[in-house]
Amino acid sequence: MRIPTYIHRSRHGIFFFRIVVPKSLRGKFNGQGEIKRSLHTRNLRDAMRMARPLALQLFDVFARLGGSMSPQGQPPSVQDLLDKAQAGNLQELKSTQSVTLPNGVQHSLTVEAESTDPAELAAFKKVDEQNVVKIAGIVREYHSAHPQQALSSEAVAYLQQQDNDLKTFGTSLQWSKKSAAKTLHASFHSPTPSANALSVRWQEYFLQVTGTDWSKSKTAKSNQRMFGHFQAWLTQDIDIASIDRDTINRFINHLLTERVVEAGDRRGQKGLDQRSVDNYTSIINKFLTWAQNKEYFPNDQRLPTAKQALVSRKARKKREEKANPPYTLGQLKKIFDPKQYEHDLAHHFWPPLIALFSGARRREIAQLLLSDFYVEDGIHGMSINVLEDEDKSVKTPAAVREIPVHPVLIELGLLDYIEDVRALDLGPELFPGIGINADGEKGNAVGHAWGRYLDKVLGKEGSSPTFHSFRSTALGILKKKKVSFEMRCQLAGHEFDHVSQVYSDEKFTLAELTTDAIPKWVYEGLDLSGLKYTRNQFDRSTRGSTTQRIHREKIIAAKKKRIHEQ
Structure with missing residues (x-):
């Protein structure tokens, strides 16, 4: 292959x-x-x-965008293919016209030819054009009966076809060798939009602002999803300069009254809350601001998203201050009580402890590899990086860092656990059974498990700490113990934006961190000795969870394949 x-x-x-x-x-x-x-x-x-x-x-x-490149396998035009067939370079030709209606029903028409005879190729093209007309008729009939249902861009493309004109259609082709011949599968998509069309400018914006990691970022995926809903609501690929305040007002009203909630206690109900609506208008505002700077949107026109926030800045700031509150000593004693803290899976037992003594984010912990633990000058270190595994990602460049393994984690048996996992030979991951979700993320499993455990142990106590609260807890201790701001930033993987950085951007060594920060990283009054790891404690459950992970990944792959084939 x-x-x-x-x-x-x-x-x-x-x-x-x-x-x-x-x-x-x-x-x-x-x-x-x-x-x-x-x-x-x-x-x-x-x-x-x-x-x-x-x-x-x-x-x-x-x-x-005007770039020129000719990658091997780049799709040719329909006419190019017909020319190839006439020249005898194609012996089998197949074209499928298909569309999926809003009710989920798919209609498909296919024409095939196994000849280089010009008359038969002309007949092939004519039948294919007729199939376009038939599909367009099906779409038009459905849309007339259900005008309130938004059509996909694919369906709209068929409606826009006039007089059997195929020139505006692009092609998506798949080549495969069959004996000495080549087989073609051609499917037709929407017409090429104008240069300033919403879809064109959004693709340009999305690729520019998210960089090479555009598919890994959770924020980028969320922004893509929200903006995609805005595009679907519009039903047409409009020129971005035509977006006005009335458009945004109507979209906000749609979100508040008709948008179905996808998660949480109100899942399945109609109408988003004001904070969620602001998330949608925020990404549209950022996009239009970028477009205006690029002169894709009129410079003399006020952005239609300006002053459209439903939640005041004061209210947002107050809510942010309450988010992820640090754990109190009493809460830490409760959640790490040996009688309560009984976990059968390693990726439920270790991540909270690692977070408490490293300040690492849940995804950073979930994606750790065995090779990320090392010894340098007699000091055990932990590397948070994006090396060796394509599934890894970090929030910002500053999140790539080297930090000492805290002595408490060593006393609890983390290094022994690492050796036990290596002996199992189940792969390079520190937690081979943790698996990934449909979006390729590992951290969710850790967060969800911790959330369930907190509900059981703390219930609805005053503040509502989360897994991320371990970061604020750790940073609070370091600040209280007078650890320098620069050192706290490096330990936590925070951006350090200060003029002094221009003169020196060297990072602290493991030895410096071990001498100046780690001895102060102490939670006075918290005894964790009852949680000490026993050799091979999680071997059996790790084997079982790894088997389940492989099974889940096969299900996810099969589901994606079915969606793709629909």
């Missing part, structure tokens, strides 16, 4: 997508030379299936 040039495999067998940005366009992508993302699979067929739409989308973006 020939692997496309945009698919690569890491040393751990994980496939990832990588495509080079044309030199002429790198100025529009903040100078970045490539776009890269993990495909979260070790299966080549799944990797090829997931990577192809990304490649087609990026080829399209490059073409619209």
Whole structure:
């Protein structure tokens, strides 16, 4: 099986997508030379299936922005293919016209040809054009009967076809060798939008502001989802300059009255809360601000999203101050009481303890590898990085750091646990049974398990601490013990933005951190000796959870495949 040039495999067998940005366009992508993302699979067929739409989308973006590149396997036009067939270079030709209606019903019409005869190729093209008309008729009939239901861009594209004109259709092609011939599968998509169309400018904005890690960032995915809902609500790919205050007002009203809540206690109910609505308008505001700076949106026109926040800045600030409050000593004693803190899984037992004595984020802990633990000058260190595994990600560049393994974690048996996991030979991960969710994230499993445990142990006590509260707890202790601001930033992986950084951006060594910070990192009155790890304590459950993880990943892969084939 020939692997496309945009698919690569890491040393751990994980496939990832990588495509080079044309030199002429790198100025529009903040100078970045490539776009890269993990495909979260070790299966080549799944990797090829997931990577192809990304490649087609990026080829399209490059073409619209004026870049020139001719990657091997780039889709030719329909006419190019017919010319190839007439020249005898194609012996089998297949084209499928399909559309999925809002009710989930899919209609599909296919025409095939196995000849190089010009008359038969002309007949093939004519039948294919007729199929476009038929699909357009089906869409038009459904839309007339259900005008309130928004159509997909694919369905709208069929409606826009006039007089069997196929010139505005792009193609998505898949080639495979069959004997000495080549087989073509062509499916037609929406017409090429105008240069200042919403979809075009959003793709340009999204790729610029999120950099090479555009697919890994949880924030980027959330922004993409919210903006995608705005695009779907509009039903048309409009020119961004036509977005006015009335458009935004109507969208806000839609979110408050009709948008279905997707999570939480109100899941399934209609109408988002004001804070959630502000999240939607915030991303639209950022996009339009960028567009105005690029002169895609009129400079002399007030942004339609200006002053549209429903929650006041004062109220937002007050809520932020209450978010992720630090744990009190009494709460720490309760949650780490040996009679309560009984976990059967290693990735439920260790992450809270590691967070308490490292200040690391839950995802940083969940994605740790065995190789991230090392010894330097007699000091045990822990590396938080994005090396060796394509599934890894960090919040900011400052989050990549080296910190000492706290003596309390060593006393509790963390190093013994690491040796036990190495002996099991279940892979490179510190927690091989933790698995990933459908979005390729590992940290959710840790957060959800901790949330359930807190509900059981603390109930509805005063403040509502979370897993992230371990960071504020740790940083609070370090600040109280007079650990320097710069050292606290490095330990926690926070950005350090200060003029003095210009003169010296060197990081503290493990020895310096061990001497000046770790001895002060003490929770006085908290006794954790009753939680000491016993050798091979989690061996059996780790094997079982790893087997379950592999099973879950197969289910997720199969689900993605079904969605893709629909």
